[in-house]
């Protein structure tokens with residue numbers, strides 16, 4: 155990446171206190187040029203092809219249409235140099251065998267690079283990225299990414315297809331679980347932190363792995379939240395909302411990206427020359443590698459954008475896709491396309507150069523067996539330190555949505571507890587989506603975590619009551635009986651991990667009806683209810699779930715889920731996370747996000763207001779807004795300060811005082827939002843620009859100070875970033891609603 159700081163500022167890549175990572179550059183080398191000079195066209199196409207690893211565990215092909223072949227074919231293809239990368243296999247011994255074959259049994263001896271979908275941990279699983287984003291703690295995200303790299307590289311992985319940096323404003327889309335939620339600023343900070351955590355500053359360090367921010371681009375904007383759907387989007391929305399997390403990832407040193415499945419305004423991302431070449435390599439000066447998503451090149455045919463495999467390979471390649479994933483189209487067609495003069499050989503060489511440079515950047519030519527160390531594989535996997543980190547991250551990702559009458563935290567001897575619901579002692583749904591290589595033996599369920607906190611573990615009754623999507627015979631009766639006998643009821647309800655992630659869009663983001671019926675029946679006992687939501691997205695809560703006095707968003711927290719939840723339930727950890735996605739009142743409000751426009755007819759919130767931008771059945775206010783999350787202590791903000799004016803070239807310093815006004819130590823996430831009152835483009839009602847986690851002892855006070863520049867006040871109009879003189883509202887608050895409000899005038 156050779157972008158100047160000024161260029162990044164202009165492009166809006168530097169926000170939220172992000173700084174430029176030390177330069178990470180792809181190496182130039184004579185060795186690479188000499189290799190390219192000796193390669194046949196078929197060998198070049200091979201380096202530009204990658205497949206799911208069938209030779210090692212888990213050896214699963216998840217997607218339809220894979221051309222990976224069977225194991226015998228894959229071995230033959232390895233010897234014939236038909237791929238430069240394999241992905242989603244683990245194991246040092248197998249990696250060493252394959253690497254030896256690549257070095258000794260292929261004509262040119264080019265080392266393989268091994269990749270994998272390590273999205274939130276490999277064996278030790280950390281919270282799903284969405285949950286972790288709720289910590290508003292980029293340092294934590296950097297540490298869990300570092301942990302994932304330690305484990306992955308100990309089992310022979312060099313490159314992860316992460317972070318997923320798609321901004322997701324529609325909770326029906328199942329892949330919201332994999333990213334950082336609905337906000338761009340939070341998404342940028344998390345994306346950059348994860349890249350730093352995976353890669354570190356020395357790419358040759360065998361305990362570090364390459365990052366691959368994905369899916370480029372606007373995949374989170376698929377229409378109606380249906381996975382793989384089309385994206386029709388304005389340039390303003392693309393530039394302001396969906397692209398900045400990619401820019402932040404590249405600024406943090408990411409050297410690869412993955413082209414998305416979706417089309418953008420009629421042109422599939424994987425054949426989108428404007429996106430992959432003009433913008434990415436031209437305007438942003440990206441020097442790294444573009445890999446297609448799984449068969450995304452072949453899918454150009456289904457999109458109706460390419461006539462056949464040959465046409466698809468040509469269009470994807472000429473648009474800027476260096477490496478084809480799983481379709482085999484480059485092996486099949488690139489050589490002939492070059493021979494027919496339809497694809498310039500120089501372009502093929504440029505892509506091959508990027509692949510070889512990427513391999514060289516992590517030292518594979520000098521040390522082809524890097525990250526293939528049997529001792530590390532024995533000692534670095536699921537280590538106590540990683541499990542401790544997973545538990546810390548889990549507890550820091552839990553959002554206390556509601557806590558009427560200070561029902562939480564529980565005392566060490568809270569009387570009899572009934573733990574009811576399909577997730578009480580379930581270990582199959584603690585990890586969340588994209589954890590198919592997890593060590594399933596280490597997942598901690600809720601019952602185990604809670605029992606470990608109790609003076610008398612026999613005081614916990616665990617009753618399932620219902621399956622996730624179907625009633626259980628006698629289930630409700632058993633649950634009601636347990637609730638009647640209890641002093642407090644915990645209801646562990648929500649979604650399985652298979653209900654979010656890829657291809658798992660939902661039409662209604664509700665608690666499945668069978669579980670809702672369970673909660674209604676249990677609530678009728680009148681016992682104090684604490685809802686423990688399990689979920690990979692924001693949910694629309696209703697009835698007895700919505701009305702419960704205590705509601706906790708526990709997502710999918712990974713290997714230590716039960717312990718992390720118990721830490722928060724019993725007050726060992728004071729909850730501090732905030733919602734990275736808004737909870738609407740009704741599913742039908744989706745896409746629902748805090749940073750919407752005002753419209754010409756904003757509703758005031760009074761019921762039944764006619765001819766206003768609202769629905770008949772509900773008010774517009776979130777049930778729980780973006781940025782919301784309670785603590786066991788209370789915080790007060792005061793003394794908001796900012797200047798009356800700021801010149802275009804100046805720094806705008808905004809400060810406020812945070813006081814822990816409660817009785818226990820706690821952490822608050824202080825959030826700064828802006829609103830441009832009058833502009834030549836309609837602007838969002840609020841936009842998050844800065845945040846900071848502040849930990850205070852009871853009674854303690856801290857002045858929180860944020861520095862903004864004009865770059866923070868900009869928007870995209872007429873093909874460039876601009877800021878316009880005039881008044882801006884500024885809030886410092888503890889969620890996207892309310893807070894201390896002031897204003898500042900930007901002068902010309």
Ligand code: BGC
Pocket residue numbers: 217242271315368447448656
């Ligand atoms: C997903 C990607 C993933 C790839 C490789 C695709 O189906 O969209 O996120 O990296 O498969 O497993």
